[in-house]
Amino acid sequence: xxxxxxxxxxxxxxxxxxxxxxxxxxxxxxxxxxxxxxxxxxxxxxxxxxxxxxxxxxxxxxxxxxxxxxxxxxxxxxxxxxxxxxxxxxxxxxxxxxxxxxxxxxxxxxxxxxxxxxxxxxxxxxxxxxxxxxxxxxxxxxxxxxxxxxxxxxxxxxxxxxxxxxxxxxxxxxxxxxxxxxxxxxxxxxxxxxxxxxxxxxxxxxxxxxxxxxxxxxxxxxxxxxxxxxxxxxxxxxxxxxxxxxxxxxxxxxxxxxxxxxxxxxxxxxxxxxxxxxxxxxxxxxxxxxxxxxxxxxxxxxxxxxxxxxxxxxxxxxxxxxxxxxxxxxxxxxxxxxxxxxxxxxxxxxxxxxxxxxxxxxxxxxxxxxxxxxxxxxxxxxxxxxxxxxxxxxxxxxxxxxxxxxxxxxxxxxxxxxxxxxxxxxxxxxxxxxxxxxxxxxxxxx
Amino acid sequence: xxxxxxxxxxxxxxxxxxxxxxxxxxxxxxxxxxxxxxxxxxxxxxxxxxxxxxxxxxxxxxxxxxxxxxxxxxxxxxxxxxxxxxxxxxxxxxxxxxxxxxxxxxxxxxxxxxxxxxxxxxxxxxxxxxxxxxxxxxxxxxxxxxxxxxxxxxxxxxxxxxxxxxxxxxxxxxxxxxxxxxxxxxxxxxxxxxxxxxxxxxxxxxxxxxxxxxxxxxxxxxxxxxxxxxxxxxxxxxxxxxxxxxxxxxxxxxxxxxxxxxxxxxxxxxxxxxxxxxxxxxxxxxxxxxxxxxxxxxxxxxxxxxxxxxx
Numbered sequence: 062x063x064x065x066x067x068x069x070x071x072x073x074x075x076x077x078x079x080x081x082x083x084x085x086x087x088x089x090x091x092x093x094x095x096x097x098x099x100x101x102x103x104x105x106x107x108x109x110x111x112x113x114x115x116x117x118x119x120x121x122x123x124x125x126x127x128x129x130x131x132x133x134x135x136x137x138x139x140x141x142x143x144x145x146x147x148x149x150x151x152x153x154x155x156x157x158x159x160x161x162x163x164x165x166x167x168x169x170x171x172x173x174x175x176x177x178x179x180x181x182x183x184x185x186x187x188x189x190x191x192x193x194x195x196x197x198x199x200x201x202x203x204x205x206x207x208x209x210x211x212x213x214x215x216x217x218x219x220x221x222x223x224x225x226x227x228x229x230x231x232x233x234x235x236x237x238x239x240x241x242x243x244x245x246x247x248x249x250x251x252x253x254x255x256x257x258x259x260x261x262x263x264x265x266x267x268x269x270x271x272x273x274x275x276x277x278x279x280x281x282x283x284x285x286x287x288x289x290x291x292x293x294x295x296x297x298x299x300x301x302x303x304x305x306x307x308x309x310x311x312x313x314x315x316x317x318x319x320x321x322x323x324x325x326x327x328x329x330x331x332x333x334x335x336x337x338x339x340x341x342x343x344x345x346x347x348x349x350x351x352x353x354x355x356x357x358x359x360x361x362x363x364x365x366x367x368x369x370x371x372x373x374x375x376x377x378x379x380x381x382x383x384x385x386x387x388x389x390x391x392x393x394x395x396x397x398x399x400x401x402x403x404x405x406x407x408x409x410x411x412x413x414x415x416x417x418x419x420x421x422x423x424x425x426x427x428x429x430x431x432x433x434x435x436x437x438x439x440x441x442x443x444x445x446x447x448x449x450x451x452x453x454x455x456x457x458x459x460x461x462x463x464x465x466x467x468x469x470x471x472x473x474x475x476x477x478x479x480x481x482x483x484x485x486x487x488x489x490x491x492x493x494x495x496x497x498x499x500x501x502x503x504x505x506x507x
Numbered sequence: 508x509x510x511x512x513x514x515x516x517x518x519x520x521x522x523x524x525x526x527x528x529x530x531x532x533x534x535x536x537x538x539x540x541x542x543x544x545x546x547x548x549x550x551x552x553x554x555x556x557x558x559x560x561x562x563x564x565x566x567x568x569x570x571x572x573x574x575x576x577x578x579x580x581x582x583x584x585x586x587x588x589x590x591x592x593x594x595x596x597x598x599x600x601x602x603x604x605x606x607x608x609x610x611x612x613x614x615x616x617x618x619x620x621x622x623x624x625x626x627x628x629x630x631x632x633x634x635x636x637x638x639x640x641x642x643x644x645x646x647x648x649x650x651x652x653x654x655x656x657x658x659x660x661x662x663x664x665x666x667x668x669x670x671x672x673x674x675x676x677x678x679x680x681x682x683x684x685x686x687x688x689x690x691x692x693x694x695x696x697x698x699x700x701x702x703x704x705x706x707x708x709x710x711x712x713x714x715x716x717x718x719x720x721x722x723x724x725x726x727x728x729x730x731x732x733x734x735x736x737x738x739x740x741x742x743x744x745x746x747x748x749x750x751x752x753x754x755x756x757x758x759x760x761x762x763x764x765x766x767x768x769x770x771x772x773x774x775x776x777x778x779x780x781x782x783x784x785x786x787x788x789x790x791x792x793x794x795x796x797x798x799x800x801x802x803x804x805x806x807x808x809x810x811x812x813x814x815x816x817x818x
Contacts, residue, residue: 067613071599074610078601340595344658347561347591347668348614349583507564 064350068358069365072329076366082328086370090321091377094314098382113204114169116142116192118155121179125219125266129175129212138207142169160192170194171204180222187212187219221266310382315465316438318374319458320429322404325370326363327425330408333359333505334418342506352506356497360405367401368394375469384469392468392475399485400461406493407457413499432456437463457492460484514539514574514588514666514697515560521568522555522721529555531721532569537699537714539665542692544712545701546804548812552721553701554594557670560699561591573666587615590664592672596651597658600644604635604654607643608661615662622661629657632687649680656684660691667691669700673707685711705805715804719812729804736802736810740780742772744796753790757783 076082119130134141144152145159160172172192181188191208193201213220229237245260333355336342346352375393378384386393411428415421433439435449436458442450453459464481467473500506513536522530530552537543547553558564559571562578562585573589576582598607608626617625630636633653643651656672669688673681688711692698702708708715715732717725725732744750746765754770757763760782761774774780787797 063616064614067610071602071610074606075599075601338595340593340597341599343558343561343563343593343595344591344597344611345614346563347586347589348611348662349586349616350614507558 064354065358065361068345068350068355069362072332072358072362073365075332076329082325085328086321086325086366087373090317090370090374094317094374094378095381097313097317098310111137112140113138113171113200114142115139115204115208116155116160116163116169116172118157118160118172118174119143120157120177121175122177123179123219123222125222126175126179129219132211133173133208136207136211138204164192164194167194170200173208179219180226187223218266221263223266225264225266310378310384311466311469312437312441312462314374314378314382314384315462315469316433316458318371319400319404319436319461320433320438322367322370322401323407323429323432323458324425326367326401326405326408327411327421327429328408329363329366330359330405330412331415331418331421331425333412334421337505337507346506352500355506356409356500359409360402360493363405363408364398364401367404368397371397371401375465386469389468389472392473392478393465395475395482396461396464396468396478399482399489400457400464402489403457403461403485403492406489406496409496410492410499412505413496413503432458435459436461457485457488460488512575513537514541515699516572517556517560517569518571519569520556520559520566520571522552522559522564523567529721530559533718533721533723534569535716535723535726537666537697539697540692540695542689542698542700542711542713544708544715545699545718546703546705546708546715546808547701547718548703551719551812553703553718554670555721556718557591557668557699557701560668561589562586587662588664589666589668590659590662592656592659592667592669594670594672594674596648596655598643598651598654601642603640603642604630604646605639607654608658611658612661617661625661625663629660632660633657634683647677647680648675649677649683652676652680653684656687664696666697666699669698671702672700673702673704705803705808709804717808717811724811725807732804732807733802736807739802740774741800741802741806742774742780742783743769743798743800744772744792746770750792750796753786753792756786 115133117130117133119126130141130143133139143155145155145163146152157174160174164170164172170193174190174192176188176190179187179189189212191205193204225237228240232240241260241263242256245256245263248254248259249256342355345355372394375384375386375397379386407428408425411421411425415424435445435453436442436456437453438458442453442459445453460481464478464485467478467481471477515535515537517536518534520530520533521528533552533556545553545556555564559566560573560578562582571578573582573585576585576588578585599610602610605626608629609622612622612625626639627636630639633656635650635654635657638646638650643654646654652672652675656669659667667688673684676684685707688698688700698711700707700711709729712729714728715726716723717732725735744753746754746768750770754763757772760778761772763773764771772783774783787794
């Protein structure tokens with residue numbers, strides 16, 4: 062055991078003298094975690110995209126159309142452009158014919174035209190026109206989805222006006238007026254209010270939808286506060302993570318930490334090649350040290366380094382994003398140890414199956430990136446196709462990230478963690494078994 | 508063990524790598540206190556033999572013991588008894604000299620004051636005491652070689668295995684290494700020194716084994732080995748038209764080889780050198796053309812291992 066501890070200490074001494082390794086193990090993942098946290102708005106008070114340029118051309122004289130433009134301007138997702146800047150720096154309202162050349166010049170990728178006939182007379186609904194030059198599908202769907210949400214949640218009278226216009230087409234002005242008078246009278250009789258005011262509101266399309274959605278039309282649309290959430294009430298009961306500040310940060314920190322841990326322990330394992338080539342194994346093995354001692358020392362060093370890295374990065378996550386690790390530190394350490402053991406066995410396997418250090422680095426880079434991607438280190442596994450999700454469960458990254466989430470998000474107990482730890486232990490045992498078998502067959506110690 | 512028992516004993520040692528037989532029944536004994544040279548061309552089996560003695564590889568046949576213990580079994584006794592100076596600079600270049608020595612010392616169970624004392628002692632011995640705190644990668648090749656030797660001496664081995672320990676070393680460092688090895692040998696340490704440099708073997712070794720193709724071809728002291736040469740003297744003279752007639756007459760009386768424009772004549776037993784000099788007088792060749800040399804280890808080495816280039 063003394064030999065193993067000496068060799069572990071030797072590896073740490075070498076690690077601490079290698080600034081590149083230290084930076085790659087601690088600083089780079091920390092920086093990437095911070096960067097990705099900013100990119101994905103982790104813990105932001107208003108998450109989601111913001112400032113997407115959208116040109117708006119309002120050709121309608123309907124007051125609701127002007128309110129729609131105001132509502133879009135209030136929506137943080139968009140940066141609404143309504144003015145065309147002439148060569149002499151003077152401005153004028155954007156016209157529809159301006160849109161194509163400006164979009165081709167990449168001034169913006171989306172435009173909304175509110176036509177004169179915004180209220181359709183040939184059917185129920187409103188008539189809008191969009192121009193798009195989507196660089197990617199997700200961006201296009203996001204923009205169109207938020208446009209729809211804003212229109213229907215913030216300017217619901219457009220829908221009311223559409224219904225009034227359709228009714229007018231079927232009933233005619235006189236009979237519609239009688240219908241509105243009857244409904245206004247019935248509403249005033251049942252719920253109170255002034256019959257003429259209610260009738261005037263109905264004529265303008267105000268069917269009470271605004272009051273369902275809130276009266277402040279200028280306020281940004283806020284999902285559940287929208288009109289449709291009032292019509293269809295959904296009570297969400299959160300079964301895990303109640304009060305946990307930052308579930309996204311748990312995934313972010315755990316995922317990226319795992320990826321860089323895999324790189325770190327693989328680099329450590331592939332150092333076996335240089336120790337062989339330098340003749341150090343000859344010297345060490347000619348003394349009272351066995352091959353098993355060397356492999357055990359690498360394994361223990363990998364676990365210690367991984368534990369250190371994961372704990373440091375989760376503490377960084379605590380500082381950056383408020384990940385709550387205090388009450389779960391013990392279980393977090395347990396998961397970190399199992400995750401680090403699995404990572405280390407992977408590094409040992411790479412060293413065992415590779416004929417040269419160069420090939421080891423190549424194989425490791427490919428497999429680590431692949432495993433990180435499908436294992437959920439970069440984004441949730443549930444976003445992936447089903448067959449990839451099945452493959453995910455074969456990766457140590459998946460079970461490690463799952464373990465981190467269980468501890469930090471679901472506040473799982475040790476008993477609840479056991480299956481995940483079991484999978485990690487199984488992966489470690491299998492991978493390490495193959496690695497040892499390959500080491501015995503190979504010539505790394507000769 | 509009795510004092511006369513060999514410290515290292517090899518009996519019919521065989522080692523194969525696939526279809527290649529690297530050692531083919533090597534047998535030799537090395538007594539305590541010997542400075543034994545293992546001499547052979549590249550690929551002769553020197554390093555393979557050293558690695559078997561060091562317990563780095565299993566034997567495929569025969570018996571090999573160090574201090575009475577079989578090395579094939581990975582005996583702790585055998586491992587504690589020997590120190591290996593590998594052919595490579597087997598050091599961690601990103602650690603200091605002291606850092607390296609501490610690690611290797613601890614692997615042999617040295618700790619605390621004993622370890623500190625040994626580290627200081629070996630650094631002093633290889634003249635690196637003032638560079639102990641420096642990183643190995645800042646050392647010259649010669650300094651690294653000296654430290655490579657020092658690392659094998661921390662646990663005071665009884666048997667030191669030096670596998671071509673002076674490759675790429677400047678003359679000053681080589682001399683320092685030789686002096687220190689001789690000092691260690693005088694103090695009682697047994698040394699096995701593998702090399703293909705004749706002058707190293709001649710200077711250092713009390714007994715030499717010449718190995719090639721995995722077999723020991725000759726074994727003994729230098730004087731004993733030189734008696735194996737079938738001539739007592741070698742005469743060299745330029746291969747010119749003037750000496751062509753002489754060369755023609757000598758061919759029947761010994762071995763005549765021409766290397767780089769020089770004739771090398773080794774008389775066969777019974778051919779007196781006086782006859783040779785009478786021939787030169789008859790042909791009117793001046794004495795200054797001729798140089799005479801006693802048999803050398805190199806001559807024996809080339810005779811035994813041939814002149815065909817290796818590798």
